[in-house]
Amino acid sequence: xxxxxxxxxxxxxxxxxxxxxxxxxxxxxxxxxxxxxxxxxxxxxxxxxxxxxxxxxxxxxxxxxxxxxxxxxxxxxxxxxxxxxxxxxxxxxxxxxxxxxxxxxxxxxxxxxxxxxxxxxxxxxxxxxxxxxxxxxxxxxxxxxxxxxxxxxxxxxxxxxxxxxxxxxxxxxxxxxxxxxxxxxxxxxxxxxxxxxxxxxxxxxxxxxxxxxxxxxxxxxxxxxxxxxxxxxxxxxxxxxxxxxxxxxxxxxxxxxxxxxxxxxxxxxxxxxxxxxxxxxxxxxxxxxxxxxxxxxxxxxxxxxxxxxxxxxxxxxxxxxxxxxxxxxxxxxxxxxxxxxxxxxxxxxxxxxxxxxxxxxxxxxxxxxxxxxxxxxxxxxxxxxxxxxxxxxxxxxxxxxxxxxxxxxxxxxxxxxxxxxxxxxxxxxxxxxxxxxxxxxxxxxxxxxxxxxxxxxxxxxxxxxxxxxxxxxxxxxxxxxxxxxxxxxxxxxxxxxxxxxxxxxxxxxxxxxxxxxxxxxxxxxxxxxxxxxxxxxxxxxxxxxxxxxxxxxxxxxxxxxxxxxxx
Numbered sequence: 001x002x003x004x005x006x007x008x009x010x011x012x013x014x015x016x017x018x019x020x021x022x023x024x025x026x027x028x029x030x031x032x033x034x035x036x037x038x039x040x041x042x043x044x045x046x047x048x049x050x051x052x053x054x055x056x057x058x059x060x061x062x063x064x065x066x067x068x069x070x071x072x073x074x075x076x077x078x079x080x081x082x083x084x085x086x087x088x089x090x091x092x093x094x095x096x097x098x099x100x101x102x103x104x105x106x107x108x109x110x111x112x113x114x115x116x117x118x119x120x121x122x123x124x125x126x127x128x129x130x131x132x133x134x135x136x137x138x139x140x141x142x143x144x145x146x147x148x149x150x151x152x153x154x155x156x157x158x159x160x161x162x163x164x165x166x167x168x169x170x171x172x173x174x175x176x177x178x179x180x181x182x183x184x185x186x187x188x189x190x191x192x193x194x195x196x197x198x199x200x201x202x203x204x205x206x207x208x209x210x211x212x213x214x215x216x217x218x219x220x221x222x223x224x225x226x227x228x229x230x231x232x233x234x235x236x237x238x239x240x241x242x243x244x245x246x247x248x249x250x251x252x253x254x255x256x257x258x259x260x261x262x263x264x265x266x267x268x269x270x271x272x273x274x275x276x277x278x279x280x281x282x283x284x285x286x287x288x289x290x291x292x293x294x295x296x297x298x299x300x301x302x303x304x305x306x307x308x309x310x311x312x313x314x315x316x317x318x319x320x321x322x323x324x325x326x327x328x329x330x331x332x333x334x335x336x337x338x339x340x341x342x343x344x345x346x347x348x349x350x351x352x353x354x355x356x357x358x359x360x361x362x363x364x365x366x367x368x369x370x371x372x373x374x375x376x377x378x379x380x381x382x383x384x385x386x387x388x389x390x391x392x393x394x395x396x397x398x399x400x401x402x403x404x405x406x407x408x409x410x411x412x413x414x415x416x417x418x419x420x421x422x423x424x425x426x427x428x429x430x431x432x433x434x435x436x437x438x439x440x441x442x443x444x445x446x447x448x449x450x451x452x453x454x455x456x457x458x459x460x461x462x463x464x465x466x467x468x469x470x471x472x473x474x475x476x477x478x479x480x481x482x483x484x485x486x487x488x489x490x491x492x493x494x495x496x497x498x499x500x501x502x503x504x505x506x507x508x509x510x511x512x513x514x515x516x517x518x519x520x521x522x523x524x525x526x527x528x529x530x531x532x533x534x535x536x537x538x539x540x541x542x543x544x545x546x547x548x549x550x551x552x553x554x555x556x557x558x559x560x561x562x563x564x565x566x567x
Contacts, residue, residue: 005114005116005117005120005141006113006114006117006141006142006144007111007112007113007114007117007134007141007142007143007144008111008112008113008143008144008145008146009109009110009111009131009143009144009145009146010094010110010111010112010146010182011094011097011098011101011107011108011109011110011146011182012107012109012131012146013083013101013107013108013109013129014109014129014130014131015055015082015083015108015109015128015129016055016082016126016127016128016129017053017054017055017081017082017083017126017127018053018054018055018125018126019054019055019057019121019122019124019125019126019127019136020046020049020051020054020055020056020057020081021056021057021058021122022044022045022046022056022057022058023045023058023059024044024045024058024059024360025058025059025060025061025062025063025360025361025391026039026041026044026046026058026061026062026063027041027061027062027063027064027067027388027528028061028064028066028067028068028070028071028092028093028096029063029064029065029066029067029069029070029202030063030064030504030527030528030531030532031044031063031067031528031531032051032067032070032074034070034073034074034077034079034202034203034205035079036050036052036079037050037051037052037074037079037080037081038050038051039051040531040532041527041528041531042530042531043428043527051074051080051081052074052078052079052080052081053081053082054081054082055081055082055083055085055126055127055129056081056083056084056085057085057086057118057121057122058085058086059086059087059088059360059361060086060087060088060089060090060361060391061086061090061092061093061391062356062360062387062388062389062390062391063287063387063388063389063391063528064092064197064286064287064387064504065092065197065285065286065287065290065303065304065305065306065309066197066198066200066202066206066306067092067093067096067305067306068092068093068095068096068099068198068305068306068307068308069096069198069200069202069203069205069206069209069306069307070096070202070203070205071093071096071097071100071108072096072099072100072104072203072205072206072209072307073202073203073204073205073206075096075097075100075104075106075108075205076100076104076106076204076205076208080100080108081108082108082109082129083108083109083110083111083127083129084097084108084109084110084111085110085111085112085113085118085121086110086111086112086113087112087113087114087115087118088112088361088391089112089183090110090112090391091179091183091302091303091304091305091308092303092305092306093110093305094110094179094182094305095175095179095305095306095307095308096305096306096307097109097110098175098178098179099175099209099307102171102174102175102178103171103209103212104208109129111129111134111143113141117141120139120141121134121136121139121141123137124136124137124139125137129143130143131143146181146182150186151177151180151181151185151186151187151188152186152187153177153188157173157188157315157317160172160173160315160317161173161174161177166216166217166218167216167217168213168216168217168218168219168314169218169314169315171213171216171311172213172218172310172311172312172314172315173311173315173317175307175308175311176188176308176311176312176315176317176318176319179308179319180319180320180321183319183321183322184321185319185320185321186320187320188317188318188319188320189281189317189318189319189320189324190281190316190317191222191281191282191283191301191312191316191317191318192222192223192276192280192281192282193222193223193224193225193274193276193280193282193283194220194222194223194224194225194282194283194284194309194310194312194313195224195225195226195227195269195282195283195284195285195286195289195309196224196225196226196227196256196261196285196309196310196313197227197285197286197304197306197309198210198227198256198285198306198307198309198310199226199227199229199252199253199256199261199265200227200228200229200230200252200504200505201229201230201231201245201248201249201252201505202230202306202505204248206252206306207248207251207252207255209307210252210255210256210259210310211251211255213255213259213310213314214255214256214258214259218259218310218314219259219260219314220259220260220261220310220313220314221313221314221315221316222313222316223262223274224260224261224262224313225261225262225264225266225269225272225274226253226256226257226261226262226263226264226265226266227265227266227267227269227285227286227289227502228265228266228267228445228472228474228500228501228502228504228505229249229250229252229253229265229500229501229505230245230249230252230501230505230506230507231245231246231249231250231253231500231501231510232498232499232500232501232510233250233253233263233265233499233500234499234500236249236250236510239509239510240509241507241509241510245507253265253500256310259310259314261313264474264475264476265474265475265499265500266445266473266474266475266476266477267286267288267289267443267444267445267502267504268288268289268380268444268445268446268447268474268477269284269286269289270289270292270293270296270297270380271445271447271448271474271476271477272474272476273476275297276293276297276299277297277298277299278297278298278299278402279298279299279300280299280300281299281300281301281318281324282299282300282301283301283302283304283309283312283313283318284301284304284309285303285304285305285306285308285309287303287384287387287388288380288383288384288387288444288524289444290302290303290304290387290393290394291303291383291384291386291387291392291393291394291395292379292380292383292384294323294329294393294394295379295383295394295395295396295397295401296376296379296380296383296401296402297402298401298402298403300323300324301323301324301393302318302319302321302322302323302324302393303391303393304318322393323363323393323394329363329394329403329407330363330407330408330409330412331362331363331364331365331395331396331407331408331409331412332359332362332363332364332409332411332412332413333358333359333362333363333364333365333412333413333414333415334364334365334367334408334412334413334414334415335355335358335359335364335365335366335367335414335415335416335417336367336368336414336415336416336417337351337355337366337367337368337369337416337417338368338416338417338418338419338422339368339369339371339372340419340422340561340562341561342560342561343372343561344541344543344559344561345377345378345381345521345541345542346521346539346540346541346544346559347372347378347559347561348374348378348379348381348382348385349381349382349384349385349521349522349523349524349526349539350385350422350425350426350429350523350539351366351369351382351385351417351422352381352382352383352384352385352386352387352523353385353386353388353389353425353429353523353526353527354389354417354421354422354425355382355386355389355390355395355417356385356386356387356388356389356390356392357389357390357425358415358417359390359392359395360389360390360391360392361390361391361392362392363392363393363394363395363396364390364392364395364396365395365396365397365398365404365407365408365412366395366396366397366398367398368398369397369398369399369400370397370398370399370400374397374400375449376447376449377447377449377450379397379400379401380444380447381521381522381523382523383395384443384444384522384523384524385522385523385524385527387524388523388524388527388528389527396408419562422562423558423562426539426558426559426562427558429523429526429527429537429538429539430538430539430540430556431536431538432517432518432536432537432538432556433516433517433536434553434554434555434556435516435517435552435553436467436517436518436519436538436548436552436553436554437466437467437468437512437514437515437516437517437518437552438467438468438469438470438511438512438515438517438518438519438535439467439468439469439470439518439519439520439545439548439549440470440503440518440519440520440522440525440529441454441469441470441471441472441520441521441522441545442470442471442472442473442502442503442522443472443502443503443504443520443522443524443525444502444522444524445472445473445474445477445502446471446472446473446477447473447477448477448480448481448486451471451473451477451481451486451487451490451497452481452486453542454471454490454495454542454545454546455486455489455490455493455495457542457543457546458489458490458493458495458546458549458550459493460489460492460493461493461550462493462494463493463494463495463549463550464549464550464551464552466552467548467549467552468496468512468515469493469494469495469496469545469549470495470496470497470498471490471495471496471497471498472497472498472499472501472502472503472506473497473498473499474499475499475500478497478499481497493549494549495549498510503520503522503525503529504524504525504528504532511533515533515535516535516536517535517536517537517538518533518535518536518537518538519537519538519539519540519544519545519548519554520537520538520539520540520545521539521540521541521542521544521545522539523539525537526538526539538554538556540554541559
């Protein structure tokens with residue numbers, strides 16, 4: 001868009017409605033209730049606002065790749081915004097709108113505005129979108145058509161696009177090509193493996209899409225793992241999960257298995273024996289997994305939205321854009337972190353959360369952290385929390401991550417994360433009572449070392465009778481914990497270890513219904529938990545979680561490394 005006051009059509013259509021504008025990005029999954037269209041993210045400026053029928057304006061989306069499924073469900077039930085307007089590149093919600101139009105005949109306009117046009121339109125109260133213009137309170141902004149980059153497709157691509165490999169592959173390739181065009185890609189890239197995020201039953205739309213593709217004969221053509229699902233697949237009926245939820249959630253998982261996906265059911269695929277190597281081009285969805293793969297492993301994957309993940313797995317091809325390319329892996333912002341002395345494991349999710357707020361729309365380089373010597377578990381916690389507040393698919397940590405040296409762009413600005421900001425964020429993420437009824441570990445899924453640490457900290461002591469302690473982990477980790485005796489030690493301390501589910505997909509009654517407040521060591525769940533569970537959620541270190549498990553109470557205070565006495 002060369003014109004400083006311009007609009008570009010990303011997905012066509014007409015719409016009219018009140019303008020609802022947000023100064024910051026929003027994750028539709030965990031942030032919007034698909035049953036009502038209302039914003040449930042308690043940390044977002046639009047909390048409580050119903051988006052149905054609105055012209056929704058925000059810089060971009062952020063957070064979970066499952067947002068595309070939530071938007072599709074809203075579109076199919078008539079609860080969606082009338083149109084989406086962004087000022088920056090956006091893939092997750094755009095893909096949901098594309099699927100709604102392409103497969104279900106429910107068009108939902110998506111536009112991208114220049115910063116000047118966006119700032120002017122935000123001031124209006126209502127808007128009408130036509131094929132050629134946005135008209136709002138005396139303001140008219142002409143809409144330029146989507147710049148359809150000519151894709152250089154090879155013979156195998158053309159065969160898939162022409163239907164020679166079946167109708168499901170044809171649909172998948174059409175969707176990939178449409179996304180490539182809106183991303184400005186001119187070629188596709190072959191990938192070696194996939195990870196499916198759309199197997200979470202975020203809404204009925206996820207099931208509708210998956211079963212429609214499976215019924216069309218869809219079959220993945222590359223090794224493809226699966227994210228955590230929404231039920232313990234083997235035990236949900238015995239756990240008292242209502243059939244109205246458990247049956248479609250299990251059917252969704254089964255649909256992806258029927259299409260040839262590996263039933264790993266973990267949101268931490270980087271813990272599997274199939275984890276990619278540095279430089280390997282893959283196609284993962286699930287925000288924490290994408291960020292960890294790019295940041296810590298040095299693999300290459302865009303943050304693929306739900307549904308696009310399956311399309312790529314069916315074709316083995318992805319748009320060659322974004323962080324698949326060297327130039328887009330550069331840091332556009334440098335963040336100097338004031339490192340307190342004696343930090344513990346709670347420092348890392350807090351810094352990830354703050355780094356995302358400091359770089360909500362770009363890849364950052366964090367400086368000042370090597371002396372703290374983060375473990376792989378620390379980096380896992382940081383990446384997951386970063387994904388809740390930033391739309392970026394990766395970050396760099398100077399002296400820690402493999403691509404950090406020379407990662408900063410020559411145009412990168414510099415900001416700082418101070419102790420005062422850490423204290424303010426800690427207080428924000430600890431807005432709950434001192435009495436705790438539930439301890440939640442494993443968001444993302446716990447590693448074997450995290451299970452060992454919890455077992456050692458409890459050391460066979462019985463939990464408080466009124467406190468539930470639940471760990472979610474992948475089958476591979478649970479099997480290893482069982483083999484070495486760690487699982488038995490956890491269970492002897494009253495800890496319940498659940499497969500398949502993750503905290504961000506768990507529901508009642510597996511989530512204990514009597515819970516009023518919970519403690520977690522996950523920055524990701526501390527952010528999403530209040531909206532998803534309707535309970536107060538507090539962030540703490542592993543020692544705080546153990547204290548809660550043993551006593552049912554954790555004092556509300558700053559960690560020692562942030563308190564004046566800890567200086």
